[in-house]
Structure formats: C-alpha cells, structure tokens
Amino acid sequence: MPEPKLAPRQVALNQAWKHRGPLMEEFFNRAFNGPITALEIGTWFGLGSTQIWLNNMKPGSTIMLVDAWKPYASKLDLKSSVLSRDMDTMSTDAYLSTLVNVRKFENDQIESDIKIQIVRSDSSTFLPLLSENTFDFIYIDGDHKYNKVKNDLIHAKRLINKEYGVICGDDLEILPTDELIKLSENHKETDFLNMKSKNLDYSFHPGVLLAIAEEFGTVSMLNGFWWIVCRKNEFCLS
Ligand SMILES: C[S@@+](CC[C@H](N)C(=O)[O-])C[C@H]1O[C@@H](n2cnc3c(N)ncnc32)[C@H](O)[C@@H]1O
Numbered sequence: 001m002p003e004p005k006l007a008p009r010q011v012a013l014n015q016a017w018k019h020r021g022p023l024m025e026e027f028f029n030r031a032f033n034g035p036i037t038a039l040e041i042g043t044w045f046g047l048g049s050t051q052i053w054l055n056n057m058k059p060g061s062t063i064m065l066v067d068a069w070k071p072y073a074s075k076l077d078l079k080s081s082v083l084s085r086d087m088d089t090m091s092t093d094a095y096l097s098t099l100v101n102v103r104k105f106e107n108d109q110i111e112s113d114i115k116i117q118i119v120r121s122d123s124s125t126f127l128p129l130l131s132e133n134t135f136d137f138i139y140i141d142g143d144h145k146y147n148k149v150k151n152d153l154i155h156a157k158r159l160i161n162k163e164y165g166v167i168c169g170d171d172l173e174i175l176p177t178d179e180l181i182k183l184s185e186n187h188k189e190t191d192f193l194n195m196k197s198k199n200l201d202y203s204f205h206p207g208v209l210l211a212i213a214e215e216f217g218t219v220s221m222l223n224g225f226w227w228i229v230c231r232k233n234e235f236c237l238s
Contacts, residue, residue, distance in 0.1 A: 011086045013097070015141075016048035020170070020225045025052050027227065028137075031166050035060030037134060039159065041123045041152055042141035042170075043067040046098030049139055049170070054105050054114065062115040064135075065102075068122045069095035072143050077191045084191060095120060124148065127155035136161045140169035146188035146207035153215040160230050168227035173204040175221055176213035184210035 016024060035058045043050050043065040053063055071088035078085050102116050119126055123142050138156045142148060156167045174180065184206035187193055194203045212219055212226065219228045220237045228235050 013045040014048040019223045023222050024225050028056050034058055036136040038063040038137040039135045040139045041066050043098050045094045046101040057114055059113045064117040066119045066123055069120050074189050076189050124151045130159055132158045133161050134159050136165050138167045144171055144191050144205045144207050146210050149207050149211035153211050162233045165230045171205045171208050172221050172226040173224045174202050176209050181213050
C-alpha cells in the first residue's frame, strides 16, 4: 500500500484554541478568587493555556509547569499525521520558548508575587514524586494517548485538594458513550480519530475519552475543554 500523502500544516505555538481560550479563562475566574497552587501538564511553547493561568492567577499563587519537551508521537501518529511529526521536531524550541516567556512574565509582573516552577520530565515519572492533596487546580494537556492520560488522571485524583479543587483538561471533543468507549478501546495508541472520513460529523481523541470514562464516568465539557470539581472528597460536575 502506498504511504498516504499528507499536506504539511502549520503547527500552532499557542494551542489554547480560539474557541476554547476565552471559556477556559472565564471558567478559571469563576472557580478561584484567591491565591492557589496550580499544576499544568503539557505546556508546549508556554504561549497557550499557560498564559491564561498566569494572567488570571491571584497574587501569592504558585504554578508548576510539567512537560517532557521531547518527541512523543507513536509510530501510528507518525504514519497518519504530519502535525505529530512536525511537533516532535519542535520540542526543544518549545522548552526554550517556555523559559523565555516565564522570565518575561516575571519581569513584567514583578509585583504579582506569582511563583512559577518549570519541570522538564515525563509526567508518568514525575507525578508519583508529588504528595497528595497538593494542588487546587490541575490542567491536563500532555500526551493524549490512553496510557498517558490514564496515568495523568490517576495522579491528578491523588494530587488534587480534596476540600475544593478542580481537575480539567483539553481535547475531549465529545462526551463518552458506550459506543465511543468501545471504539476508543481499539485505538489506545491513536492520538486523534478523524471520523469525518467515515461520514460522521465529529472527530475526537480516543485516549482522552476512554481514560476520562474509566476514571470519572463523565465530566463537564464545553467546546472540548473538560472539567470536574472535587468538594469534600466527592467529584462532581460543577
Ligand atoms: C498539546 S501540547 C500542550 C499545549 C499547551 N497546553 C497550549 O495550550 O499551547 C502537549 C504537550 O504535552 C507534552 N507532553 C507529551 N507527552 C508528555 C508526557 N508524557 N509528560 C509530560 N509532557 C508531555 C508535549 O511535549 C507538548 O508540549
């Protein structure tokens, strides 16, 4: 079989997409009105979600940015997506951009008293080192394949403040149904399933959907941004 020919696409340096960014910001401001301790898994260039949290956190907050900043596409991703291949070639640029942009924020917002920690590590080896109940806010946007999302969610549940905390993330385009869960179980190594080629009007990340279905059953979701709130040890939708 000949290799599929894929047209190159421009990789976005800010991946807090236009249809999600404003609602992520609004959600964050509704959820928190004082200083918090936050964790972001998946920072990329530090120009997307990271800027939203930095620009909306209250003085006295701390944010830990965890990203492997290494190639992470699976063989399957590399076969089906030029975007994954191109992202893999940009991981060191992404790391350097984050350093520069964090420094810029610190210089520009010298009064803000926001502490920023940068951790270059695979989340699956780093998160187990952290203590439970550490974070009020956890945003998950790392590797979207099943095993990695599952691991990020298991640790997020352990790490979140059980009195009041929010776990949220990117790329849940559609809520889990029995049919989609079954389909996702056959695509654990796939980043993105384009269902438009099967004449369906949606596409989605099967690993994100399956891991969320297993860990939470369901969550709240708007335009692909998903969240769940922990109150007094109970996970609830709002
Ligand atoms: C979709 S991008 C994040 C986009 C970013 N949140 C934004 O709004 O622009 C995914 C990021 O996850 C990182 N990543 C992939 N696998 C990871 C892993 N196992 N541990 C930590 N980070 C990972 C990649 O290096 C990449 O920077």
